[in-house]
Amino acid sequence: MSAVILLSLLFAALGLLLQWSSKRLKVTGNALAERIDALLPQTQCGQCGYPGCRPYAEAIAREEADINQCPPGGAACVAALAELLGREPKPLDPAYGASKPPAVAWIDEPRCIGCALCLPACPVDAILGAPKYLHTVIESACTGCELCLPVCPVDCIEMAPAPELKSRLTGSHPDRKAA
Amino acid sequence: MNPPPFHGGLYLERHKSLTGGQPIQASSLPSLLVMPLRQRDGRDALPCVSLGDRVLRGQRIAGGADYLDPPLHASTSGRVLELKEWPLPLQGGLRGPCLLIEPDGEDACADPLSPLDPATLTLESLRTRLHEAGIVGLGGASFPASAKLGEDRPVIDTLIVNGAECEPYITCDDALLRERSLEVLRGAELLRQVLGARQALIAIESDMPRALHAARAALATGDYPGLHIVPVPVRYPVGGERQLVQTLTGREVPSRLWPAALGILCQNVATIAALYRAVIQGQVLDTRIVTVTGHGVRAPRNLEVRLGTPVYHLIAQCGGYTEAIERLIVGGPMMGYPVGDDGIPVTKTVNAVLAASRGELPAAGDPLPCIRCGDCAEVCPARLLPQQLHWQIQARQWPRALDQHLFDCIECGCCDAVCPSRIPLTAAFQEAKQVARMLQAERDKAEHARRRFEARQARLQREQQDREAAARQRKAGLGQGAAKIQDTLKKVQRKRLAQNPPPDASGRP
Numbered sequence: 001m002s003a004v005i006l007l008s009l010l011f012a013a014l015g016l017l018l019q020w021s022s023k024r025l026k027v028t029g030n031a032l033a034e035r036i037d038a039l040l041p042q043t044q045c046g047q048c049g050y051p052g053c054r055p056y057a058e059a060i061a062r063e064e065a066d067i068n069q070c071p072p073g074g075a076a077c078v079a080a081l082a083e084l085l086g087r088e089p090k091p092l093d094p095a096y097g098a099s100k101p102p103a104v105a106w107i108d109e110p111r112c113i114g115c116a117l118c119l120p121a122c123p124v125d126a127i128l129g130a131p132k133y134l135h136t137v138i139e140s141a142c143t144g145c146e147l148c149l150p151v152c153p154v155d156c157i158e159m160a161p162a163p164e165l166k167s168r169l170t171g172s173h174p175d176r177k178a179a
Numbered sequence: 180m181n182p183p184p185f186h187g188g189l190y191l192e193r194h195k196s197l198t199g200g201q202p203i204q205a206s207s208l209p210s211l212l213v214m215p216l217r218q219r220d221g222r223d224a225l226p227c228v229s230l231g232d233r234v235l236r237g238q239r240i241a242g243g244a245d246y247l248d249p250p251l252h253a254s255t256s257g258r259v260l261e262l263k264e265w266p267l268p269l270q271g272g273l274r275g276p277c278l279l280i281e282p283d284g285e286d287a288c289a290d291p292l293s294p295l296d297p298a299t300l301t302l303e304s305l306r307t308r309l310h311e312a313g314i315v316g317l318g319g320a321s322f323p324a325s326a327k328l329g330e331d332r333p334v335i336d337t338l339i340v341n342g343a344e345c346e347p348y349i350t351c352d353d354a355l356l357r358e359r360s361l362e363v364l365r366g367a368e369l370l371r372q373v374l375g376a377r378q379a380l381i382a383i384e385s386d387m388p389r390a391l392h393a394a395r396a397a398l399a400t401g402d403y404p405g406l407h408i409v410p411v412p413v414r415y416p417v418g419g420e421r422q423l424v425q426t427l428t429g430r431e432v433p434s435r436l437w438p439a440a441l442g443i444l445c446q447n448v449a450t451i452a453a454l455y456r457a458v459i460q461g462q463v464l465d466t467r468i469v470t471v472t473g474h475g476v477r478a479p480r481n482l483e484v485r486l487g488t489p490v491y492h493l494i495a496q497c498g499g500y501t502e503a504i505e506r507l508i509v510g511g512p513m514m515g516y517p518v519g520d521d522g523i524p525v526t527k528t529v530n531a532v533l534a535a536s537r538g539e540l541p542a543a544g545d546p547l548p549c550i551r552c553g554d555c556a557e558v559c560p561a562r563l564l565p566q567q568l569h570w571q572i573q574a575r576q577w578p579r580a581l582d583q584h585l586f587d588c589i590e591c592g593c594c595d596a597v598c599p600s601r602i603p604l605t606a607a608f609q610e611a612k613q614v615a616r617m618l619q620a621e622r623d624k625a626e627h628a629r630r631r632f633e634a635r636q637a638r639l640q641r642e643q644q645d646r647e648a649a650a651r652q653r654k655a656g657l658g659q660g661a662a663k664i665q666d667t668l669k670k671v672q673r674k675r676l677a678q679n680p681p682p683d684a685s686g687r688p
Contacts, residue, residue: 037629040625041625042624042625042626042628042629042632043628044632052632052636053629053632054632054633123632123635124628124631124632124635125631125634125635126631140627141627141628141631143628
């Protein structure tokens with residue numbers, strides 16, 4: 001009998017401790033959002049339905065958004081988020097778009113009329129230009145979000161395959177694929 | 180027996196007698212020179228000649244923008260034919276842009292650089308000279324020699340001149356020491372003085388008696404107070420930079436740091452000889468000594484080769500291939516890589532061409548599963564756990580592989596040599612390093628985009644605030660103006676009242 005009482009008391013105490021620690025030591029939304037944000041591809045394309053990667057990360061942290069809404073990140077991003085959040089990975093939700101190979105925007109200069117409408121559309125300020133001057137895309141800064149495509153009145157922006165990421169030491173090895 | 184100078188390593192069959200005894204022979208001019216533009220860091224150097232131009236020997240034809248982009252020089256006079264994709268002497272059968280030069284046979288030289296006076300040579304002028312002469316590490320890694328003398332370099336106490344040619348078959352440094360040890364000694368003394376180093380150690384393997392003898396004889400002819408010739412034990416890979424530092428000084432170069440952190444600078448003997456020629460004679464680096472060896476070639480020997488000479492031209496001068504030829508390898512059997520095309524040109528990195536006959540090198544069979552014998556860990560000179568890395572790479576656990584110090588692997592090939600399951604460990608590590616670098620590049624790009632996005636958000640917010648503040652100010656300004664108008668109106672009214680008072684007020688008195 002005494003054993004039952006003792007164990008009940010012990011478990012009650014431990015339960016209270018758990019309750020208290022889950023309140024006191026909770027990972028705040030901000031810190032979690034930061035860690036989620038670090039796993040997102042930072043394309044800032046808004047395909048997830050949020051105006052950028054950081055807002056999406058905050059939405060995931062608040063458990064408002066699911067982890068499979070990021071087409072640029074693809075399955076790898078979903079897997080990384082699932083591991084961070086301790087959930088089961090799931091396939092990408094096709095409602096938000098399909099995963100595409102990395103691309104960068106490219107302006108067909110003869111067709112550009114210098115309207116400057118694409119400049120404010122770019123989430124990372126990767127388009128250089130001014131009204132009535134030719135615009136150009138800073139390739140190294142472009143994330144391939146495609147947000148500049150719909151605003152162009154003459155459809156002179158196209159998506160080109162992204163250049164290979166070169167590592168500083170040995171250069172790219174296009175012939176060598178990961179094992 | 181002495182304790183081993185560093186962890187792991189192997190005693191290997193040397194096969195050096197194939198080419199060991201013979202003098203260096205100058206290679207003839209080929210009918211075509213191929214000058215690859217690819218630099219060590221993956222960039223392609225910018226050519227500074229046009230198609231059809233006549234170039235002279237020693238003339239700069241590409242590169243030279245910064246210290247990590249050493250210039251390339253034409254190695255004979257001739258005409259620039261075209262810029263073409265060509266197989267490169269790099270792992271994986273890569274191709275890259277090359278300038279093709281048709282030699283005209285005159286071998287006319289451009290004006291050499293002006294010789295420098297060793298007595299007044301400063302570190303900065305030496306650095307500039309090494310850069311303009313296109314001198315890179317000739318031991319195989321081809322790190323620009325000028326970049327090793329960078330401004331943020333700590334004080335150098337010891338200069339190590341690496342003549343420990345530990346890889347089997349290769350004898351080009353041995354031949355250089357036998358025939359030109361005076362150049363090496365003078366170059367070493369010059370660099371030591373410019374660096375202000377206490378000593379310069381010339382490391383020569385103890386089974387290279389003739390090189391040792393030649394170097395000692397040369398040392399006796401002059402007064403070199405800071406120079407010491409040190410025989411090092413024959414144990415592969417004693418010629419690895421970190422292993423050599425440990426062998427000579429007993430100190431271990433910390434992971435992720437360079438020997439400079441210990442006040443040590445390492446240079447290959449051939450690099451030092453090139454430095455000497457660049458300073459004293461103003462010669463640019465346009466030749467190198469290449470060991471052509473193996474049982475797949477009739478007359479193995481050391482050739483002094485113009486850079487850009489295709490490998491088939493070297494083979495032809497060594498009597499051609501034998502019937503037993505099986506594989507062509509650039510470099511030695513441990514760290515070299517197979518090439519499928521003998522049209523690849525000799526570059527500053529190509530120290531040997533090994534034409535291996537059937538059965539000469541261990542066959543690359545199908546690997547068996549790892550049995551966790553741990554032999555690889557015992558021989559690893561970097562003290563890694565190759566079997567552990569192997570599992571993590573198979574499981575694609577890149578962060579864990581990095582935690583196991585994947586990037587400390589010097590790719591010496593000792594683990595491959597002892598693996599009873601014949602697992603190609605080094606190749607797996609090389610690929611894993613590539614993948615890790617790519618992932619890092621992706622992360623860097625994402626981080627860059629995130630910073631730009633945040634900067635833009637901050638800017639938009641600031642603009643919005645500025646606009647709101649301006650609007651408030653306008654409103655406030657408008658308020659002040661209205662008050663003024665009110666005041667003025669009141670004043671006018673009062674004035675009017677004073678001038679013509681209302682009738683009821685004026686008619687009262």
